[in-house]
Amino acid sequence: MIQYDTLKTGASMTSKSIDSFKRSLRFLGAGSSTLSKIYQSEYEPAVIARGKGCRIWDLDGREYIDFRNGLGPVTLGYSFREINNAIIQQLKKGIVFGHPHRLEAEAAEKLISVIPCAEKVRFLKTGGEAVAACIKIARAYTGRDDIIHCGYNGWLNVLSKGEGFRVNINRDAALKGIPVDIAKHHLSLPWADCAKWKEAIEQRHKQIAAVVIACDYAEFYQAKEFLPFLRELTAQYGILIIMDEIVMGFRIALGGAHDFFNIKPDLAVFAKGLANGMPVSVYCGRAELIDLSGEIGISSTYGGETLSLAALIKVIACYQKYNVIARLKESGEYIWNKVNSLFQIKKIPAEMKGHPACKALTFAEKDAGKKFMKNCFRQGVSLYHVAYVNYSHAKKDLDEAYCRIEKAVQNI
Numbered sequence: 001m002i003q004y005d006t007l008k009t010g011a012s013m014t015s016k017s018i019d020s021f022k023r024s025l026r027f028l029g030a031g032s033s034t035l036s037k038i039y040q041s042e043y044e045p046a047v048i049a050r051g052k053g054c055r056i057w058d059l060d061g062r063e064y065i066d067f068r069n070g071l072g073p074v075t076l077g078y079s080f081r082e083i084n085n086a087i088i089q090q091l092k093k094g095i096v097f098g099h100p101h102r103l104e105a106e107a108a109e110k111l112i113s114v115i116p117c118a119e120k121v122r123f124l125k126t127g128g129e130a131v132a133a134c135i136k137i138a139r140a141y142t143g144r145d146d147i148i149h150c151g152y153n154g155w156l157n158v159l160s161k162g163e164g165f166r167v168n169i170n171r172d173a174a175l176k177g178i179p180v181d182i183a184k185h186h187l188s189l190p191w192a193d194c195a196k197w198k199e200a201i202e203q204r205h206k207q208i209a210a211v212v213i214a215c216d217y218a219e220f221y222q223a224k225e226f227l228p229f230l231r232e233l234t235a236q237y238g239i240l241i242i243m244d245e246i247v248m249g250f251r252i253a254l255g256g257a258h259d260f261f262n263i264k265p266d267l268a269v270f271a272k273g274l275a276n277g278m279p280v281s282v283y284c285g286r287a288e289l290i291d292l293s294g295e296i297g298i299s300s301t302y303g304g305e306t307l308s309l310a311a312l313i314k315v316i317a318c319y320q321k322y323n324v325i326a327r328l329k330e331s332g333e334y335i336w337n338k339v340n341s342l343f344q345i346k347k348i349p350a351e352m353k354g355h356p357a358c359k360a361l362t363f364a365e366k367d368a369g370k371k372f373m374k375n376c377f378r379q380g381v382s383l384y385h386v387a388y389v390n391y392s393h394a395k396k397d398l399d400e401a402y403c404r405i406e407k408a409v410q411n412i
């Protein structure tokens with residue numbers, strides 16, 4: 001096995017991955033189309049060659065046990081045989097057509113059987129654009145303009161001012177390119193701060209079309225009180241709830257947080273997790289709202305792209321066959337409880353918090369968090385501020401990952 005700590009890495013040293021990343025900066029804006037993937041610290045895999053199961057390899061052949069999982073979408077495992085086969089079989093028959101394909105309705109029917117709030121569904125490609133679709137529906141339906149966001153809802157929430165703004169993005173820079181007349185209709189509020197939400201909604205309820213709620217990772221369980229509170233408050237004023245289930249869906253429960261906590265939103269959005277990494281998103285909810293989407297012109301050429309739909313149908317079958325939701329929880333509990341004990345023993349002020357399938361890595365001190373992450377890369381573990389397990393993390397992989405993390409912690 002490759003010894004991570006003896007390898008030459010780091011921006012100033014040579015490696016195929018770093019060279020490739022540096023070269024890409026000449027052609028590819030920021031070196032990646034996804035902000036959270038951009039190479040940042042020494043030992044981090046700068047450019048990836050391939051993945052299998054729960055492991056990834058960079059261009060230098062260095063292998064990492066991966067808890068990024070494509071930033072969430074890979075829930076079964078990289079290059080998962082049954083999903084690959086479903087994609088290959090469909091590939092032989094064509095990718096996209098100028099008429100509806102049977103898989104579109106088939107996938108819709110399957111989704112309705114597993115997502116509690118879904119009376120009807122429609123497909124798009126990314127999470128952010130599905131959120132945008134729901135916002136347009138909510139505005140058209142209510143005749144109101146204002147939207148309150150909670151958490152990250154895709155790059156579209158550069159629109160919103162307020163306290164829920166995404167970390168790592170400069171708020172002033174992000175608001176550039178957004179006309180003031182548009183930005184004034186978007187506001188962000190913090191997770192589970194009921195007093196703030198009550199005040200904001202009571203003050204401007206006549207203008208609010210919808211609230212868009214993505215659950216907090218670290219304080220996930222506060223949703224038990226927060227979601228019913230929001231449901232009652234919004235119902236009182238005819239405001240719609242759009243649940244952003246992009247991370248939680250197909251991870252903590254098939255139907256995400258509203259399924260887990262038994263709440264009925266008006267609309268919901270799913271994306272990561274639907275198709276083990278194939279690009280597909282879903283907006284769903286009350287039939288009259290989804291039906292409105294045709295009338296108000298929501299449409300995309302790739303909405304019925306069949307490779308992703310074939311993958312999605314197979315993903316649902318695999319979830320049911322292998323009881324994937326239970327496995328993600330068990331695996332997360334197994335490794336992160338051990339890591340939390342390690343933090344305690346070593347007196348490191350850090351904690352993995354939230355639902356076991358997507359725990360937030362929280363550090364009392366930001367720099368210590370960065371150092372920990374860097375040391376983990378060095379030992380061959382790829383972490384992110386949210387730790388995503390997948391179905392292919394077997395117990396032996398988790399034990400191996402734990403040993404690597406134990407070594408990483410020694411250097412903090």
Ligand SMILES: Cc1ncc(COP(=O)(O)O)c(C=O)c1O
Nearest residue numbers: 126127128152153154214246247
């Ligand atoms: C909770 C949540 N909502 C929305 C999005 C946006 O999805 P996409 O990147 O597919 O547009 C993300 C992406 O990270 C997310 O985590």
